[in-house]
Amino acid sequence: HVQLVESGGGSVQAGGSLRLSCAASGYRYNSSYSMGWFRQAPGAEREGVAGIDSDGTISHADSVQGRFTISKDDAKNTLYLQMDNLKPEDTAMYYCAAEPSARFPAPLEVLGIMDDLFTFWGQGTQVTVS
Numbered sequence: 079h080v081q082l083v084e085s086g087g088g089s090v091q092a093g094g095s096l097r098l099s100c101a102a103s104g105y106r107y108n109s110s111y112s113m114g115w116f117r118q119a120p121g122a123e124r125e126g127v128a129g130i131d132s133d134g135t136i137s138h139a140d141s142v143q144g145r146f147t148i149s150k151d152d153a154k155n156t157l158y159l160q161m162d163n164l165k166p167e168d169t170a171m172y173y174c175a176a177e178p179s180a181r182f183p184a185p186l187e188v189l190g191i192m193d194d195l196f197t198f199w200g201q202g203t204q205v206t207v208s
Contacts, residue, residue, distance in 0.1 A: 080198040082174050087203030100157040100174030110179045115159045117170035126191025132179040137187035140157045165208045171202040
């Protein structure tokens with residue numbers, strides 16, 4: 079059973095930085111996973127922020143391009159989101175998600191970072207920018 083645990087959220091001033099982490103466990107042996115970061119602000123729909131395929135291909139939403147960077151450490155089964163030049167509109171609960179890559183017919187940069195592609199989700203970590 080796949081479990082995802084996010085950490086690294088907090089409160090920062092505009093222009094500041096945070097790095098979110100997502101520790102994954104319970105992956106099926108010899109399976110590869112694609113992963114993504116999503117966020118949801120109060121009263122808003124959940125939106126895709128960044129995605130990374132099992133081969134390392136990355137994609138970012140236009141709203142965070144040039145400010146956020148997704149990466150992963152396969153040896154540690156950990157996903158990261160480096161967030162720089164944070165803005166108040168980045169305030170949201172941030173979630174990581176994972177899905178076996180074999181279920182995707184194309185890379186995330188083609189499919190789009192859509193939440194209905196992913197089965198496994200973490201509990202979220204709050205980011206507040208003032």
